[in-house]
Amino acid sequence: MAGAYANRKVLPGFKLTLGFTVAYLSLIVLVPLTAVFLKTSVLTADQFWAQITAPRAMASYRLTFGASLLAAAINAVFGLMLAWALVRYSFPGRKIVDALIDLPFALPTAVAGISLTAIYAKNGWLGQFLEPLGIKIAFTPVGVLVALIFIGLPFVVRTVQPILEDLDTEYEEAAASLGASRWETLRRVVIPALFPALLTGFALAFARAVGEYGSVIFIAGNMPLISEITPLIIITKLEQYDYAGATAIASVMLVVSFVLLLVINLLQAWVARSGGKES
Amino acid sequence: MAGTVSRMNKGESSFQARSATRDPFWMRATILTLGLGFFAIFLLLPLVVVFAEAFRKGFETYWAALVDPDAQSAIRLTLIAAAIAVPMNLVFGVSAAWAIAKYNFPGKAFLTTLIDLPFSVSPVIAGLIYVLVFGAQGWFGSWLSDHDIKVIFAVPGIVLATVFVTFPFVARELIPLMEAQGSDEEEAAIVLGASGWQTFWRVTLPNIKWGLLYGVILCNARAMGEFGAVSVVSGHIRGQTNTMPLHVEILYNEYQFAAAFAVASLLALLALVTIAVKSLVEGLASRTSTREGGR
Numbered sequence: 356m357a358g359a360y361a362n363r364k365v366l367p368g369f370k371l372t373l374g375f376t377v378a379y380l381s382l383i384v385l386v387p388l389t390a391v392f393l394k395t396s397v398l399t400a401d402q403f404w405a406q407i408t409a410p411r412a413m414a415s416y417r418l419t420f421g422a423s424l425l426a427a428a429i430n431a432v433f434g435l436m437l438a439w440a441l442v443r444y445s446f447p448g449r450k451i452v453d454a455l456i457d458l459p460f461a462l463p464t465a466v467a468g469i470s471l472t473a474i475y476a477k478n479g480w481l482g483q484f485l486e487p488l489g490i491k492i493a494f495t496p497v498g499v500l501v502a503l504i505f506i507g508l509p510f511v512v513r514t515v516q517p518i519l520e521d522l523d524t525e526y527e528e529a530a531a532s533l534g535a536s537r538w539e540t541l542r543r544v545v546i547p548a549l550f551p552a553l554l555t556g557f558a559l560a561f562a563r564a565v566g567e568y569g570s571v572i573f574i575a576g577n578m579p580l581i582s583e584i585t586p587l588i589i590i591t592k593l594e595q596y597d598y599a600g601a602t603a604i605a606s607v608m609l610v611v612s613f614v615l616l617l618v619i620n621l622l623q624a625w626v627a628r629s630g631g632k633e634s
Numbered sequence: 635m636a637g638t639v640s641r642m643n644k645g646e647s648s649f650q651a652r653s654a655t656r657d658p659f660w661m662r663a664t665i666l667t668l669g670l671g672f673f674a675i676f677l678l679l680p681l682v683v684v685f686a687e688a689f690r691k692g693f694e695t696y697w698a699a700l701v702d703p704d705a706q707s708a709i710r711l712t713l714i715a716a717a718i719a720v721p722m723n724l725v726f727g728v729s730a731a732w733a734i735a736k737y738n739f740p741g742k743a744f745l746t747t748l749i750d751l752p753f754s755v756s757p758v759i760a761g762l763i764y765v766l767v768f769g770a771q772g773w774f775g776s777w778l779s780d781h782d783i784k785v786i787f788a789v790p791g792i793v794l795a796t797v798f799v800t801f802p803f804v805a806r807e808l809i810p811l812m813e814a815q816g817s818d819e820e821e822a823a824i825v826l827g828a829s830g831w832q833t834f835w836r837v838t839l840p841n842i843k844w845g846l847l848y849g850v851i852l853c854n855a856r857a858m859g860e861f862g863a864v865s866v867v868s869g870h871i872r873g874q875t876n877t878m879p880l881h882v883e884i885l886y887n888e889y890q891f892a893a894a895f896a897v898a899s900l901l902a903l904l905a906l907v908t909i910a911v912k913s914l915v916e917g918l919a920s921r922t923s924t925r926e927g928g929r
Contacts, residue, residue: 365821367830372733376745379726383797384751387763390773394766436669444662452670454913458677460852461905461912463859465879466898469886470680473687473895480683481675505676537658566756569861569879573886586758586862593762593866598771605759616754620747 391609394602406603415585416607418496422584423564426503427511431557434511435549441512442519456513459506464569471502472574494576499584502570507560514556515549518626522548551629555622562615566608684902687895699885699893700900707873708881708897711789715864715877716857719796723853727804728846732838735812736820746809752801760798761866764791787869792877795863800853807849808842815841844919848912855908859901 395403406412440446441453459467474480475492482493492498522545530540568586575582585608592601657665689696699705730749734742752760767773768785778785785791819841823833839846861879868875876884878901885894 365824366736366817366833367824368732368834369737372729373737373739376726376730376733379729380745380748383794383801385748387767387798388751388755390763390766391759433669433672436665437673440665440669443657444666446666446670450913452673454909455677455681456673457909457912458681458905461855461859461908462681463861463879463882463898463901463905465861465882466684466859466901466905467680469882469891469894469898470683470687473683473891474679480679501676505680508676537661562754566754566758568756568758568865573883586756589756589758589762590866593765596771598766598769601762602766605756605762608756609759612754612756616747616751619754 388609391602391605394599395606398599398603402599403603406600407607411579411583412585412588412604414580415583415588418499418582419565419585422496422499422503423561423567426500426507426564427557427561429500429504430507430511430560431553434508434556434560435515435553437508438512438515438519442516456509459509464506464567465573467505467570468502468573471498471505471570475501475574493574494578494582496575496582498574498576499571499582502574503564503567506567506570507564510559510563511553511556514559514626515552518549518552548629551622551626555619555626558615558619558622562612562619565611565615681902681906684895684898687891688899690895691892695892696896696899699890699896702893704873704876705881705893705897708876708878709900711792711876712858712878714789715793715796716854718793719800719857720850720854722797723800724804724846724850726801727808727849730805731808731812731842732834734809735815736817749805749809750802752798757799757860757862758866760863761795764794764798764867768794786867787871787875789875791867792864792875795867796857796860799860799863800857803853803856804846804849807845807852811842811845812838844915848915848919851908851911851915855905858904 398406437452437456441449441456472479472493475482475485475498477483477486477491477493479493485492492501526544526548527540530544531537535543566586568584568590571584572587575584575587577583577587585604589601589604589608592598592604730745734746765772765786768778768791769775770779770786772786774785785794819837820833823837824830828836858877859879860877861883864877865880865883868877868880870876870880870884872884878897882894882898882901885891885897
């Protein structure tokens with residue numbers, strides 16, 4: 356504590372940098388965000404409730420949150436496998452696979468959207484083989500799921516991978532030497548150690564998927580009540596100059612985002628704690 | 635390490651001992667097949683398809699799509715928006731990291747969380763908030779129209795939306811890095827008589843340069859590729875307020891698929907360059923830190 360106090364005296368620039376940080380944060384992020392909640396106040400409570408529980412809005416929540424949950428769960432399973440393969444196994448092209456995991460972070464969402472549509476449309480790269488089997492992906496809720504899987508995968512891999520790299524194999528050796536089978540070792544030693552990170556990756560992928568717009572709208576088909584995501588409802592209302600309606604839906608999504616941000620923060624603190632205990 | 639285990643495990647069958655931390659064959663095979671298959675279908679294929687579709691109608695169609703005046707103006711606007719948004723968030727990121735990593739103050743954890751906020755907000759909402767503030771019906775709407783200033787459906791709105799969605803990139807790279815490095819070196823410089831700026835340029839900046847570069851390239855990739863937020867504030871005026879991702883959307887909706895993928899291939903190329911630079915920077919950064927750790 357005394358050291359921290361001394362810091363403040365020795366290094367210059369505290370007031371300048373903190374002042375600029377808070378001012379810039381307020382101007383760009385905080386003040387504009389409060390506009391959402393202030394704008395909803397033009398609606399009465401009844402009108403607000405009617406807006407956010409309209410059938411189209413309700414259907415969009417079900418799709419957005421349902422597809423996001425499912426996509427995050429699928430990514431948790433396959434992301435764990437990929438992280439495991441990248442850290443524990445060696446195979447040709449491992450470095451390239453490792454680098455390309457970040458592709459969804461770097462590839463613009465609109466590009467991903469049109470590319471996924473070209474793959475899964477009726478006469479598309481994979482669609483032409485799936486369609487005769489009766490599997491329709493593009494322009495259905497499954498298309499939404501596919502797009503959300505694409506954008507969420509790196510969150511799981513990049514959260515689990517560093518924890519797995521730091522995980523000492525000594526614990527697994529100890530478990531094995533005490534007579535545990537490989538399966539028991541994985542279940543009792545490895546999975547518990549990775550669990551906080553895996554859950555964090557799941558939550559990050561879910562949070563990203565809930566707000567996703569660009570990659571989804573091309574492949575979704577955007578049919579009201581069927582394949583219309585919540586962010587699209589906001590856009591549609593804006594295009595009809597229904598600012599109050601758009602803002603009401605946006606405020607619901609913002610509250611969900613804030614709750615998710617809080618949950619993710621708690622999860623990350625858990626990862627840091629459990630990681631710290633091990634080392 | 636495997637040797638130690640096999641010695642400890644003399645009583646057990648030697649096969650089991652060797653496999654103490656080695657996954658059985660069926661497990662390796664399953665994980666590699668499923669994991670890499672998933673990777674190939676969900677990540678690799680979309681990337682390949684972008685380039686394949688772009689050149690499907692030949693190089694001339696590809697080239698024509700890129701030199702089209704509307705495409706050119708979209709490229710220009712994308713470069714302008716990134717050229718303003720990235721330096722703004724770079725200055726902010728360095729400033730925020732300096733305040734948060736070098737000092738202790740109440741509310742520090744809360745401030746760090748708030749900086750991450752734009753990542754949890756849907757891009758559509760990021761666009762919406764600026765419409766609510768600067769749009770025709772917004773807080774400053776009538777004042778702006780009285781003074782003939784256009785923010786929404788114009789370049790300033792696009793820049794603002796881009797700044798919002800790329801807000802945390804540099805800061806979140808630098809904060810953990812500068813916290814890990816501590817401030818001993820800076821304090822030594824100050825005690826030896828260096829000014830604050832000299833300390834920053836000569837001591838801090840060389841220490842954080844790789845993290846800074848990493849943050850900047852990620853920030854730039856997102857700035858050039860942002861779609862949702864920019865789509866809300868742009869108004870989609872061809873040749874004026876279209877960025878590259880919006881131009882891709884317009885071409886696609888007009889069924890000009892080859893042209894849409896041609897412009898998209900430029901963005902995909904940007905993504906590949908970003909990933910390559912990132913891998914390079916990570917390699918350099920880890921080499922530097924091992925050298926410093928060994929010292």
